[in-house]
Amino acid sequence: MAFQLRASSSLSFSSSSIRRWTHDVFLSFRGEDVRQNFISHLYHALHQRGINTYIDNNLERGEEISSELSKAIEGSMISIIILSKNYAESQWCLDELLKILECKETVKQIILPLFYDADPSEVEHQKGSFGEAFAKLRYKLKDEVKVTKWEAALEKVANLSGLELGDRNESEFIQDIIKWVDSKVVNRTFLKVAEHPVGIESRVRDIYQHLSMERNDFVCMIGIFGTGGIGKTTISKDIYNRISHKFEGSCFLKNIREISKQEKGLIRLQNKLLFEILGENLDVRDFDKGINVISHRLYSKRVLLILDDVDELKQLETLAGDRKWFGPGSRIIILANDEARKLFSLHAFKKEEPLDGYAEVFEQVMQYAQGLPLALTVLGSNLKDKTIREWESALDEYKQIPNKNIQGVLQENLWLMS
Known part of the structure; x- marks a missing residue:
């Protein structure tokens, strides 16, 4: 089927359903691990590229993330999570992680995990130095319900496609991050x-x-x-x-x-x-x-x-x-x-209008093809140089045993009709 666009009277326009991001990037990190070096360099590089980045500079953090921070996460197109060795020792960071994963589902936020001095397998299974930091928080908090949620979140984020620092220097790592962010921001502009x-x-x-x-x-x-x-x-x-x-x-x-x-x-x-x-x-x-x-x-x-x-x-x-x-x-x-008539006629008669005597059967074929230009191309080629009687016979045959090429256009694609 085909959807035909025609002129209509003016109606009020509303763009309320279009998602508007307040920030391009939200940075989630453990301050004592990376704030004074890696994060400052990364934030500067993002800023230089004109990428609107949210960074939380509040050094005094409570037990729960603030409503302001929650809104900042919700309003960000991308969340970059820097998984350093002490990330999982912070209840604040882990609650940020829960909120970010929630936004991945609710607003289709893009997530980029960065494994900074932490191996993905250590994050997934809470092993090594990363696991030791998480064990400290678990012992301190003694809330297994919340700990279970964090374990599931860490396993999930560890299995997302991310970037690892590895043995390379930080400047190369940051350039890879910027390249990745650039492509995502452009794609969602x-x-x-x-x-x-x-x-x-x-x-x-x-x-x-x-x-x-x-x-x-x-x-x-x-x-x-x-x-x-x-x-x-x-x-x-x-x-x-x-x-x-x-x-x-x-x-x-x-x-x-x-x-x-x-x-x-x-x-x-x-x-x-x-x-x-x-x-x-x-x-x-x-x-x-x-x-x-x-x-x-x-x-x-x-x-x-x-x-x-x-x-x-x-x-x-x-x-x-x-x-x-x-x-x-x-x-x-x-x-x-919508140049269906002209298109069909050019293929069938090598001119923009049907030949004398073909008008009635011409319209019947147009109706059969439901105005779909690509289907009319196939029909016009099949009916070229044929008599009116041959057109009528072919049309009857199409209705009973549809032409495969035409059906390929009409059925393999869903075409809408007003």
């Missing part, structure tokens, strides 16, 4: 939407409902088509801003029609897609290999992918050819211009 985006709220709401965001057990692919300038891209940008933080990776791939016509354009689009979602340049140089790289690297990831201005089936096959390429819970949105 909002897209520029229209200055005064009026009249799109109802459309955004309609599309959002069809995305079934509450379900993570399948991959949803939808198509939106409409004439140029009617607001498809603006609406999709707004949706991207509202939901991209809920995914492991996201990409808004623009100007596909224009770029794909350029030399190695499809390869450039594949590389951009991979870089935006994975945060690394894989330097794909062949688009057939690119297809395999995308399907191999993203099949287990929950991603948001928006393909803007698709006008050929090959573009779709190269960038998002199958739902199996993406992990459960992924959402793929495909934008195409």
